[in-house]
Amino acid sequence: MSDKEVGNLDPSWDDWLVIETLGFTDGIEPTVVARGDQKRQFTRLNRQPGPVKVKETVSKVVAEVVAKGEPVVEPTSGFGPDVGVAACGVPIFGPEAVVYGVQVWVGLVTATPPPPESVGTFEFDVERQVTKHGPGHDEQILGLQDDSDTRTLQEIWKHFDRFDDEEAYREYLDSLAADEFESGHEFAAEIYLTSADGVHRRIQMSVRSKKTTAGRRILGLLHDTTEGEKPHSMSDRQIARAATQLAAQDADSGIAQIDLNTGIVFEWLKTPPAPFDQWEKQNPEFDIRTTKTLADARAAIQSGSIKSDTITATLRFPGDDDSWKLADLTISAIGEADHQQERTIRVAMIQIGHPCSSLPAGMW
Structure with missing residues (x-):
């Protein structure tokens, strides 16, 4: 679009650009991840439509917002000599007040920008x-x-x-x-x-x-980006949760998904019984023996050597005042390993139950 054509239009943007600055301190160029509610795939700023001067101003605004941690307004050009346009940038704060991204809007200095994205x-x-x-x-x-x-x-x-x-x-x-x-x-x-x-x-x-x-x-x-999105139908995850709840509603145990490679427990499908229900909000500490036994069990199940393993675990949660607890942990594979295709089992179910009383005083 030529400058003459642009000058006949209101150059104000309808939407904010959402720009990630997650790698800024490592020298990684900020990229666009959305324009309004329309996603972008880590797109370089210079690939955005519009006059070169505007893109240069946007880059400058982003850098200043990251450095200052506050909104920045910068005049720009490229829409003709008689058109007053500015770029506005607002920070997206991460934890501990670090700037993780910047939202930028460009428009007439007399215009009111739309509400920023959530x-x-x-x-x-x-x-x-x-x-x-x-x-x-x-x-x-x-x-x-x-x-x-x-x-x-x-x-x-x-x-x-x-x-x-x-x-x-x-x-x-x-x-x-x-x-x-x-x-x-x-x-x-x-x-x-x-x-x-x-x-x-x-x-x-x-x-x-x-x-x-x-x-x-x-x-x-x-x-x-919910606005304008149709309500989504029942998903496999929701069905799995409901089925698990029904299947285990009479069992005194909690059930979760565990990643066999990392040991990360991603989600409790059924809340563990007290006192292990703390695991929904706090990760437990395992004693040395349990840590090794768990790692060995995960490795064996991941390789397909065994389908399931049950161990007696010794664990405690933050704030337990050194009060160790015993629990039965059962890990069961989901799917099958395929050694010909070098495919291992990735995900398993972990079940915790049969809570025992705390270990005798002085045992640890």
Whole structure:
């Protein structure tokens, strides 16, 4: 479009650009992950439509917002000498007030921009298997009101209804846990969920890996793109939850999905009995013997050597005041290994039950 043609139009954008800056400190160029509720796949800023001067201004605004941690307004040109246009940038804050992204809108200086997109943020600690959320995320995305500083995956994933790229995301987690890639490795997926307050949402997740001296992390944006989305039908995940609840409703046990490679418990399909129901919000600590026995059991099931294994585990939760507990843990494979195709079993069910009393005082 020529400058003459542009000058005859209102150049104000209808939507905000959602730009991730998750790899900014590692020298990775910010990219566009959405325009309004329309997703983009980590698209470079210079590939966006519009005058070159506007794109240069947008890049400048993004850098300034990241550096200052506050909104920035910068005049721009490219729409003719008599057209007053500015680029506005607002930060998307992650945990601990770090800027994870920037929303940018360009328009006439006399125009009122539309409301910014609803974007949450998170940081996942791969070693500790806990997630920190940015401001507003828990209320806006998950509908939670308890102001918890950290959450386990089980606490979050139980809200998921449909996650078509779940297997690919598990592989992404595996690769990061195994140090197979450096900071900045990207991943994007669409997730359908039902929040704690009963609202159906469609979320576009955009993440990058981050390796720090404190360990491996996944930094992410969660963009609520629900508006205009038709209500989603019953998913396989919902059916599986309902079936599991019915099958196990009389059993004194909890049932969850576990990744055999990493040992991450992703979601409790049936809440464990007390006192092990704490596992829904806090990951337990296992004693040395249990840690090794669990790892051996996972490896054997993953290779297809055995289909199931039951161990007596010694564990405790944060705040238990050194009170160790005994529990029976049963891990059962989902699917079959295929040695000819070098395919191992990836996911299993873990069952916890038969709570025993705490170990005798002085045993540890």
